[in-house]
Amino acid sequence: MKRTVVKLGGSTAYHAEMREWIFALAIADLPLVVVPGGGPFADQVRDAQKQMRFSDQAAHFMAILAMDQMGLAIVEMHDRLVPTRTFEEIDAALERREIPVWLPSQVCFSATEIPQSWDMTSDSLAAWLAGKMGAEALLLIKQTNAFDENSQLLNLVANGIVDPLLPAMLKLGTDFFVGGPDALAAARERFAAGAMPGVRIGAERSLARGAA
Template sequence: MWIIKLGGSFCSDPRLPDWLSLVTQLGGGRIALVCGGGLLADEVRRLQTRWALDDLPAHNMAILAMVQNAYMLHGLSPALQPVSREADVPLVLRRGGVALWMPLELLRHQPDADTNWDVTSDSIALGLAQRLNAERLVVLKACDIDADMSVRQLVEAEVLDRRFAALAQQGGLPIDVLGGYQLDDLRALLLGRAPRLAGRHDRPVS
């Protein structure tokens, strides 16, 4: 099983259909897709600042932003199979499908260590990968990614969220961070080939 985190910025990117097509063509039976909140999550941040909201309602609003974007992905690519419980992800994969995770289970009634902006969809996808004992996590970002940067450096550059590096230390699964121009590199990974560009981070933290 692989977890692929699709950055929410792709939801307004013309390259989105190409990425979805690749995932559905080559990911059957092994990929669970997680979508970020994108512009909807940015609006949550704006509203939180505007109304001085606590982190708990902002967290729940951001989770629902991820869910809304997942519904959009399903509308664009009906082959994706939505699941609202992470326990159902393996069931979809065993049937040969591509799971589209809607993280409704992460809505909270009380604040905890994860209900803040240190944890975004990047760390949420990593946590899912660790809980499901995934073989690999691939994080797709619409921006360009410097292939020479480590995961820790990407956190420092605010490409990945602030909790990501610490969370990655808790599990040794390979992590790849690819930019929006690296469609062929994801294709190579899915086909078991070495990617054309050196955008891989097999050691999660360095």
């Protein structure tokens, strides 16, 4: 069975929805890889950059470390979640039927094809990972319901729901879903059935400049 990458947005960090999503993910009957957002840890990097005036390149790597921090917090919320740093560790966790939470710093610090700017958020990083793994689907979990089945990816970019690099990072052929709080009601049932919650954004309608 092909894998699915799920980006758990940092915007859920201080909301009850985060634990509800984690409990839903934990009963999934499909191989999932969770990518954490940076959440409040990335917010601290933004605040520090304003005061200290370090470069966007430095901020990029610090924000990736913020994702590591968020991931370490997430894995403590359910026994089935485990921290992973490399593709090999992800594979091993999936073989054990665990849910790997990817801590991206080790891989990303040496991945020269990843743009080093604030435009490359955890959304695009999750899409990059999905492409590297040949994942069947990508789900972005957001703390907003400002989209529907008619939404297109470029509209989500324009509205600030996803970052500007996502259209370039999302591989053609990867099923793309976005889920907000409204999707939680059916999330456990859908994950348990091996299906995806949220809204599917059709590639034929949205990937105007997606990577091949």
